[in-house]
Amino acid sequence: MSDAGSPPLLDASSLIEAFKLFNQTSQELTEAYGALQQEVQRLSAELAEANVRLRAELQAKEQMRERLALLLEMLPGAVLVVDHAALIVEMNPEAIRLLGADLRGSDWQALQPRPMSGSGNEWLLLRGPSRDQSVQVTLAVNALPGEGGQVILLQDVTAARAREEAAQRRERLAAMGETMAGLAHQLRTPLATALLSVSHLQFERGPEHFARQQQRALERLHHLDATIDAMLRFLRGAEQESGSVALIEILQALQREWEAQFRQKNVTLEIGDARDDWFLTGTLAAWVSVLANVLHNALLFSNAGQSVSIRLEEVTQGTLRLSIRDFGPGIAEADQEKIFIPFYTTRRDGTGLGLAITRNFVVAMGGSMELEKVSPGTCLVLLLPLWQVAQPLPSGSMSQE
Numbered sequence: 001m002s003d004a005g006s007p008p009l010l011d012a013s014s015l016i017e018a019f020k021l022f023n024q025t026s027q028e029l030t031e032a033y034g035a036l037q038q039e040v041q042r043l044s045a046e047l048a049e050a051n052v053r054l055r056a057e058l059q060a061k062e063q064m065r066e067r068l069a070l071l072l073e074m075l076p077g078a079v080l081v082v083d084h085a086a087l088i089v090e091m092n093p094e095a096i097r098l099l100g101a102d103l104r105g106s107d108w109q110a111l112q113p114r115p116m117s118g119s120g121n122e123w124l125l126l127r128g129p130s131r132d133q134s135v136q137v138t139l140a141v142n143a144l145p146g147e148g149g150q151v152i153l154l155q156d157v158t159a160a161r162a163r164e165e166a167a168q169r170r171e172r173l174a175a176m177g178e179t180m181a182g183l184a185h186q187l188r189t190p191l192a193t194a195l196l197s198v199s200h201l202q203f204e205r206g207p208e209h210f211a212r213q214q215q216r217a218l219e220r221l222h223h224l225d226a227t228i229d230a231m232l233r234f235l236r237g238a239e240q241e242s243g244s245v246a247l248i249e250i251l252q253a254l255q256r257e258w259e260a261q262f263r264q265k266n267v268t269l270e271i272g273d274a275r276d277d278w279f280l281t282g283t284l285a286a287w288v289s290v291l292a293n294v295l296h297n298a299l300l301f302s303n304a305g306q307s308v309s310i311r312l313e314e315v316t317q318g319t320l321r322l323s324i325r326d327f328g329p330g331i332a333e334a335d336q337e338k339i340f341i342p343f344y345t346t347r348r349d350g351t352g353l354g355l356a357i358t359r360n361f362v363v364a365m366g367g368s369m370e371l372e373k374v375s376p377g378t379c380l381v382l383l384l385p386l387w388q389v390a391q392p393l394p395s396g397s398m399s400q401e
Contacts, residue, residue, distance in 0.1 A: 077155045078137075082108045084148030098135065098156055100127040108152070113139065122157060136161055244387040247278040247320070250287045251310065257288065258295055267299060268307035278312075278320060279387040281365050290361045293354035294324045294380055301328035301378070318386050323372065325379040336371055355380075 078095035082088055086108045096102050099111070113123045127133045140153040198217050251271050262269040280287060298308040306327045313321045331339060340359050359369045367384040 077153055080152040082150050244279040244281055245284045247274040247280055249284055253288045266304040267302045270307055270309040272310055272312045274312055281387045290358040293358045298326035302326045320384045320386055322382040323379055325377055327377040330376055330378050
């Protein structure tokens with residue numbers, strides 16, 4: 001028996017059980033430690049692999065950055081990077097060459113870009129230290145995500161437009177040369193008639209005969225003058241007009257100028273309504289002159305009791321459809337493809353330049369002019385861009401254009 005107050009003695013079975021529990025716990029700890037070591041090794045391997053991958057990605061990004069920098073240097077187009085305050089923070093060498101100076105830190109809006117009328121996305125930029133030079137460019141603006149800045153791409157089209165104008169001028173001169181013989185005949189006929197009328201001016205035959213021959217000579221000389229004027233206008237070509245004019249003013253001027261002539265022939269002139277906010281690029285005189293060419297033909301081929309109509313419709317946002325139709329005999333199938341060819345005419349006293357001049361002007365204003373097949377009569381359709389107030393270029397964090 002044990003003494004009173006001393007701890008109880010464990011028997012052999014209890015000790016064996018305790019050692020067994022100790023061994024089991026030790027085994028579990030050893031296994032857990034081994035698993036932990038394996039997990040550490042696995043994580044270390046994954047970390048090493050991730051580091052290798054990140055280094056490869058960083059190296060690839062650095063190579064991409066170098067390639068992009070080289071590409072930016074070699075781009076034929078000008079590239080500007082502006083921040084949220086529209087200050088130029090980067091520009092490539094082509095941009096420096098195009099704008100005439102390194103403008104980093106300058107306000108992009110200070111270049112005073114303004115849109116070219118009737119030319120889509122083409123703009124006019126002031127360049128040089130004193131901003132006394134201009135260059136015509138195409139412009140694209142793209143927003144930088146998350147930074148509030150923009151990338152602006154510029155392409156110099158000044159020389160291209162000059163070449164296009166030179167090519168058009170050569171085409172007009174070629175057309176002039178091809179038809180010179182026929183044109184000489186057109187000039188010779190009214191000149192010979194005028195000379196004949198002048199040679200018969202004899203006051204001794206009475207004032208009535210004198211006045212009649214004088215009037216005939218004046219008519220032929222006026223016709224000769226109009227022919228020469230049409231030739232010169234065609235050779236000069238259609239230049240880009242500036243400014244704007246309300247379509248209502250154009251129609252009112254046409255009404256005033258042609259109403260008496262239509263009434264004299266007993267032909268009705270019907271002009272559709274135009275909205276107050278419809279404006280065209282150009283001047284009143286220019287538009288009245290080119291549309292008068294179409295009205296003159298429509299009246300010429302209309303018979304008494306018929307009508308000539310001018311219809312207006314905004315077919316898309318910013319695009320106007322203007323059609324002029326008569327109900328005369330129409331244009332022969334064989335002639336429909338030739339009516340816009342300079343100097344082509346089926347009339348003895350015609351120059352063949354009216355529609356050519358009109359179409360050149362409409363195209364220069366950014367529009368188009370086509371013949372629409374109708375029966376009876378003739379219908380010419382003009383698609384014209386409506387003039388709009390120039391909007392400032394986007395800056396800051398505005399959305400992509």
